[in-house]
Amino acid sequence: MKSPALFLSLTVGLTPATAAPPEGYFELKPGVTLESGDSWQDDGRHFRLFGVQACLRGTVYTDRSGAHRDCGEASLAVFAAYIADTHPVCAQVAQSAGTIFVSCYATIGTDRLDLANLMISSGFAFASLDGRGLPHHAPYAVVEQGAREKKVGLWQFDDVQHPALLLGQRAAGGGTAP
Secondary structure: OOOHHHHHHHHHOOEEOOOOOOOOOEEOOOOOEEOOOOEEEEOOEEEEEOOEEEOOOOOEEEOOOOOEEEHHHHHHHHHHHHHHHHOOEEEEEEEEOOEEEEEEEEEEOOEEEEHHHHHHHOOOEEEOEOOOOOEOOHHHHHHHHHHHHHOOHHHHOOOOOOHHHHHHHHHHOOOOOO
């Protein structure tokens, strides 16, 4: 299997949509069971986008009207829309504890774009971090910073928290994250 960093660097760029998907890719179809804005189940297998962390379901942000909204549901809705609208194809890049980590690309017009990059740049997902607090895929952290600075997607709301902070609080036994 190719290393995730090498594989992702090859799939992040734009590729003409007329080229056939490389061998080993599979379609991410709208009928899968979405678990979050970065993971799904299909045919008894658990998949997750490599290098991505969606908002956690049950965490909230305050929208412009003052209403509390579920951040995880917002990530999930955008992920579902990208799946329905862009017909992604994915390939396995790693596997751990029953989870198959994949890199996917979506077709928009004649371009193929990295689905994880789309989720992060639109402000509805984040760069996932390892146990040391470093990004699993550094280019995604750069894209996330750009989305944050431009206040796109969930970043437009002042009380959105990076899910890594909440997950870190959970792991340390503190905080009230679900």
